[in-house]
Amino acid sequence: MKKRVLGGALLLLTLCAGQALGAEKRWVVSEGTTLKKEQSVSAANLADLPVGAELTLVEGEGRWLKVQTADGKEGWVYAGRVSDTQPVAEVAGGDGLLGDSMQKSQINTAKADSARSVRGLSPETAAYAKQHGTPEALKKELDKILARKVSNNEVKAFLKEGKIGEYAQ
Amino acid sequence: MNKLRLLPLVALSCLIAAQAHAGWQDTINNLMKPDSKEGKILSGATQVLSSSQEMTYQTECTVGESLALDSMQRFGKPVQNEALQKYVNLVGNAVARNSRRSTIPYRFVVLDSPVQNAFAAPGGIVFISRGLLDVLDNEAELAGVLAHEVGHVAEKHALKSIRRAQFLQGASAITAATMKGSKGQQFESMVGDMQSTLFDKGLDQGMEYEADQAALETTFRTGYDPAAFVSVLQKLKKQEATAAKSGSWFSTHPPLDERIARLSARLDKYPSAGSAKLPARFAKYVKPARSGKSVK
Numbered sequence: 001m002k003k004r005v006l007g008g009a010l011l012l013l014t015l016c017a018g019q020a021l022g023a024e025k026r027w028v029v030s031e032g033t034t035l036k037k038e039q040s041v042s043a044a045n046l047a048d049l050p051v052g053a054e055l056t057l058v059e060g061e062g063r064w065l066k067v068q069t070a071d072g073k074e075g076w077v078y079a080g081r082v083s084d085t086q087p088v089a090e091v092a093g094g095d096g097l098l099g100d101s102m103q104k105s106q107i108n109t110a111k112a113d114s115a116r117s118v119r120g121l122s123p124e125t126a127a128y129a130k131q132h133g134t135p136e137a138l139k140k141e142l143d144k145i146l147a148r149k150v151s152n153n154e155v156k157a158f159l160k161e162g163k164i165g166e167y168a169q
Numbered sequence: 170m171n172k173l174r175l176l177p178l179v180a181l182s183c184l185i186a187a188q189a190h191a192g193w194q195d196t197i198n199n200l201m202k203p204d205s206k207e208g209k210i211l212s213g214a215t216q217v218l219s220s221s222q223e224m225t226y227q228t229e230c231t232v233g234e235s236l237a238l239d240s241m242q243r244f245g246k247p248v249q250n251e252a253l254q255k256y257v258n259l260v261g262n263a264v265a266r267n268s269r270r271s272t273i274p275y276r277f278v279v280l281d282s283p284v285q286n287a288f289a290a291p292g293g294i295v296f297i298s299r300g301l302l303d304v305l306d307n308e309a310e311l312a313g314v315l316a317h318e319v320g321h322v323a324e325k326h327a328l329k330s331i332r333r334a335q336f337l338q339g340a341s342a343i344t345a346a347t348m349k350g351s352k353g354q355q356f357e358s359m360v361g362d363m364q365s366t367l368f369d370k371g372l373d374q375g376m377e378y379e380a381d382q383a384a385l386e387t388t389f390r391t392g393y394d395p396a397a398f399v400s401v402l403q404k405l406k407k408q409e410a411t412a413a414k415s416g417s418w419f420s421t422h423p424p425l426d427e428r429i430a431r432l433s434a435r436l437d438k439y440p441s442a443g444s445a446k447l448p449a450r451f452a453k454y455v456k457p458a459r460s461g462k463s464v465k
Contacts, residue, residue: 087269126345163445164263
């Protein structure tokens with residue numbers, strides 16, 4: 001009987017110890033996220049945080065959260081840039097479980113994107129258009145659509161101009 | 170006495186738990202390193218998994234671009250106003266960067282069509298018609314509509330709807346050479362199925378509600394007023410009786426009353442305070458386009 005009680009207590013304690021080690025997690029879901037020294041977009045950058053990076057929540061419930069990175073850096077991120085669920089990873093990189101795969105996939109998607117804007121339509125789409133008898137004018141329109149790129153800096157400037165999100169006053 | 174005996178056991182169990190955690194952490198850390206033994210094993214397993222289970226991003230883009238060509242054939246060319254197209258791309262990319270799938274490049278296009286519609290091609294090309302843009306009054310409303318479509322891209326709803334798309338998984342991706350043969354015919358028929366799903370039958374209602382939820386979440390996280398998306402649906406509801414239905418949001422989406430009710434019930438989780446609506450900036454780009462002028 002004593003052994004049973006002791007076994008139960010041990011199990012409970014082991015579980016409690018495991019629980020204590022599992023702090024609340026957040027994942028970076030937005031492109032161009034940075035760890036800030038203070039709760040402001042104009043504060044100094046402590047680190048660039050890639051999409052998929054896992055963070056430990058230290059404090060904060062409002063627009064800015066205090067977090068710790070995997071390598072121990074502590075700072076603030078805008079709450080809109082993180083989520084309590086992992087973001088979707090690209091198939092080129094893997095199955096959505098690994099940060100490293102996520103980075104590989106970003107490289108692959110970037111390559112695919114720059115390749116298609118340099119060449120215009122991909123050979124596969126061009127072959128489809130030919131097979132399908134798509135008018136030349138529409139192929140040109142799709143070329144224009146694909147060439148219309150927006151950089152991270154343009155988006156940041158646009159948000160800043162509109163005083164949106166982390167740029168709100 | 171019993172308590173004293175228990176103390177070392179408590180300390181031991183805590184240590185065991187911490188040790189187990191540390192070992193687990195080391196293995197996970199090694200998995201993240203591509204050159205480690207664990208990393209190589211996992212990388213191999215991941216490639217096998219991804220090639221057998223899902224379509225590559227490149228193939229997804231081919232599907233999306235082919236569908237984009239067919240969409241323009243059906244609904245009309247893009248509006249010839251570069252300032253407007255750039256503006257819509259900025260709003261769309263602002264929300265897409267806060268979506269569940271933020272790492273792929275997105276393109277946003279205003280089509281010169283009076284039918285009130287917006288739809289997304291796989292791979293990240295999102296269309297909104299001039300007819301739907303005319304209903305909107307501010308940037309937050311536009312952000313809501315585009316975020317709904319980004320939600321479809323993020324969750325790959327169109328691809329999941331088409332059973333025939335399974336033949337394009339992993340290693341069997343379409344190429345320019347195979348486009349001519351029987352595989353090309355299969356591909357063409359699959360894009361045709363996707364068109365009929367997106368423009369006539371509509372996606373599964375559950376997918377639409379999921380994209381509605383994504384619109385609230387994504388606009389909120391970007392800093393736009395999440396309630397603006399609900400106001401778009403309310404405006405559409407007012408126009409429903411007289412609007413053209415074929416190929417529009419009216420015919421391909423769940424009933425507006427139900428969508429509005431579901432979203433309204435969730436709005437308290439997404440407070441509007443401090444969020445942006447930006448009617449003036451929206452008017453600066455969209456009003457001249459309505460009157461046929463161009464903003465430089």
